Amino acid sequence: MTNASTAAEQLADFLRSRRAALVPADLGVVTTGLRRVPGLRREELAELAGVSLTYYTRLEQGAASNPSTQVIDALARALRLDEVERAHLYHLAGSATPRPVRSRMRPGLATLLDAMPDVAAIALSPVQDIVGWNRLGHAVLASHLDPAAPTSDTPPNKVSMLFTDPATRALHRDWEFEARLAVASLRYVTGPLVTGHVNANGANDDIADLVSDLASSSADFARIWAQHPVESCSSGTKRFRHPIVGELDLTYDMLHLPQEDGHRLMLMHATPGSSHDDALRLLASTTLSG
Template identity: 40%
Template sequence: MATAQRRRPELAAFLRSRRARVTPADVGMPPGMRRRTPGLRREEVAQLSGVGVTWYTWLEQGRPINASAQVLDAVARTLRLDRPEREHLYHLAEVPYEPGPETLTRTVGPEVQGIIDALDPHPAVVYNSRYDVLATNPAYRQLFLIPAPVRTGVPNVLWALFTVDEERCPVVHRDKELPLMVATLRSGYGRHVGEPAWEDFIRRLSTASPYFAELWASGDVSPPGRRVKTFRHEAVGELRMSSLSLSIDGMPECRIVTYTPEDADTREKVALLERRRSARKIPLP
């Protein structure tokens, strides 16, 4: 209750500040009579948004009234709110925010690439919510075979893991780890239901892998999080690695996943691989 009481004054102040920056000319209206401030009047916002003047006045005064997503969207369009401002409006009005369909990020900038390169010799990779591989560092490429691009033109971990023979799968505890990955995929899918690219991806992978189709049908949902996974490497055998997901500001639905050795045996094997990799970089005399 205290939180709601605090949000209403914040909502009122936010709406007033956004209204003050939009001029009649911005929305195609004549300036009209002399104004005390250059921004829109409350009745103009209500008219342009298709809501009642009294209702909008109460909303801007921070009164405890209910607002639907449709009405908030109309107000947001009138006030020319960008995505962060729209999301902020929803939170202050205590309405669940559902962002519109967006194209998944497919590339990373030099700053993010530099960060994961700096994590070497710890393997690091950047995924989007569909497990497309957007960037890797040398240690990751040494430990894991980068999957070939699927029809989207981007390498995808799920496609690689579910379409390879079980004995060649780099994940040791396949029946434990792959269900968790599919459940994580579904948590991202909820924001993209009905989008052709996502539906096509799910349909094609279900056709290619009956096991994926079975797991997808279970409906399980799980967010990304810390995991201890066991991988097999052709040169050193099994590796127990702890994975940690880190979100990236400015890259919605993307995360950096880092891997660190979970035990002394794995640390020794990773160090051996690093020494071999460093030796290959030494130019021949």
């Protein structure tokens, strides 16, 4: 028995075991009658992963080797693998080390955000994906998006929204200033990429992809990126033209979490007693019925 066939058989065993562990109802798969085997059927998993049933069957039979990265990623998502299982799947498939899964907010942070109803709070990943917000944070920054967007497979990215989402662009009264600030912050985060150091939170590839995608899709981003602005952007003022309450100036502070994993909280509040404070309170009142 060759090493290749052994690896293919181990991959097949792992795929079968994880497929059997899935609960169809949890994945939105409608079942009728008795099922002869636990978990999903091969055809059901192949459909969820977006791969051909014939090819997936060959993988489970140990008759195919060296599946592509795209196939492994799709299978990992369909099988609901955690990071350790996903890395193991890559190893069995003979692929390179998997890129890290885009960050998710730790459950405790959601409780913390909800405990600050008078502050617009947003949780950001190392690559500025919005991975959580409280009701007021959602109402201020992205009321046009689904409140559950941060928990989706593709959470909204704060920088990308600024350059590619018309509603976000219109939200900022001084868009050029805000855009330059966003690029400057992204430049600051990309330091490890430029120097060759490994980013401890494993976000290098995602940052590189974000920069590449935005440089291709937004002439404004490409223009500002080429100017090499750099700032840490830890505090300042956001000047909004909000669709519900009009002009809204909020002071923001960026708080780095003690775990030092690159996640940050952006907290926004208005000057007490100001018209902006009144506007923020009015906006907060509109979230109570949601």
